[in-house]
Ligand SMILES: Nc1ncnc2c1ncn2[C@@H]1O[C@H](COP(=O)(O)OP(=O)(O)O)[C@@H](O)[C@H]1O
């Protein structure tokens with residue numbers, strides 16, 4: 001077994017093109033997950049018991065079914081119902097649904113971290129319900145949520161290879177293609193692993209920077 | 222405003238009952254507070270002082286009885302039926318008469334002192350930012366914090382935070398101000414600065430103040446009338462020199478005696 005730097009360099013541009021798809025799928029999937037998470041959170045808080053109960057079951061379902069099953073269902077089964085999606089669309093929807101439930105959990109923890117006394121202060125100031133939510137509750141809930149969202153982003157990034165199985169031409173897809181055409185797999189996989197490592201590290205640094213920016217003035221780290 | 226509304230007391234409790242589970246906190250509680258009066262409420266821990274203020278701030282409801290604020294009926298319940306007109310708009314209107322300052326300040330930590338004080342007028346009264354901030358700045362100067370406009374709560378001392386909280390509540394120009402042990406969380410050397418602000422507020426003759434405190438210095442400095450509360454009952458009330466210096470009721474005497482020993 002040998003590792004050829006020349007070959008690794010040769011395939012790098014191709015893999016990077018795949019990496020662009022990986023990043024795009026992660027970003028769009030992440031935005032969808034945030035939307036799904038916000039929707040689930042809204043449906044679970046301060047709604048009639050039936051609505052919040054059903055929402056809990058939906059979340060449980062989304063969390064406990066594998067991403068691969070969701071991707072397969074969306075890509076291979078939905079066409080039977082007359083709904084055909086491109087691999088990218090099916091892939092990001094699967095990612096968004098799968099991680100939306102986790103996003104909702106993170107948001108809930110953030111909202112719960114805002115003490116009741118803040119709500120009482122808002123009532124004492126006669127703030128309208130909307131102002132309480134958008135100016136007091138959410139800005140404070142956002143801070144503890146950030147690390148969770150950062151980790152979610154990174155784990156979504158690492159879940160994108162699953163979409164290879166619905167023929168999305170992301171990085172892993174490209175690596176396999178190279179491997180099967182040239183009968184050399186190790187360079188492609190090692191380079192893919194390194195690219196993932198770099199992305200994860202960049203993501204972690206980004207989260208750290210955001211967190212520092214959002215630290216409350218005067219709080220001790 | 223009609224004549225009856227201005228003649229009406231600032232605060233009226235009539236036969237108000239309030240329980241938490243099996244704990245009866247207020248039992249057919251009656252109290253009238255005339256407009257402009259500075260009332261200090263003292264009493265043992267758990268006697269219902271905070272509950273009294275929280276009912277007025279609409280943070281708690283009652284099971285039966287009536288509560289009026291500035292001539293408007295906040296609640297009027299009998300046999301579980303609410304007879305006061307309902308509606309969000311009405312609740313917010315009544316709330317607009319009242320401001321409250323809390324023991325733990327409860328400032329918004331993500332806003333500067335100026336933003337904390339301006340946010341009520343901006344978000345509740347829909348004033349413009351410029352107008353609200355100009356007023357907020359004037360209020361912060363009045364409480365001696367003209368040099369801390371841009372500071373965030375966590376950058377301020379307890380005494381400074383509490384003065385911001387007082388300015389924040391005053392920014393909405395309430396007719397009734399509620400103070401729930403606002404100096405109890407402070408280091409002793411910081412009590413004076415907050416008390417000074419409260420004394421200055423007390424010089425506003427039209428402002429009704431309801432002050433809960435364990436500190437007799439605070440009570441003496443502010444009170445027109447002192448109410449001694451025990452187990453949700455008004456045991457004794459009167460001018461401070463009577464209730465604090467020559468209490469008639471043995472329960473009041475006992476309480477004050479225990480305080481002096483502490
Ligand atoms: N949210 C609550 N749930 C249950 N019991 C409460 C609650 N708030 C207050 N109480 C009880 O009501 C009584 C009066 O409380 P409170 O008004 O806070 O007294 P004080 O302010 O005079 O110390 C106490 O026995 C207290 O334990």
Ligand SMILES: [Mg+2]
Pocket residue numbers: 270271272402
């Ligand atoms: Mg209390």
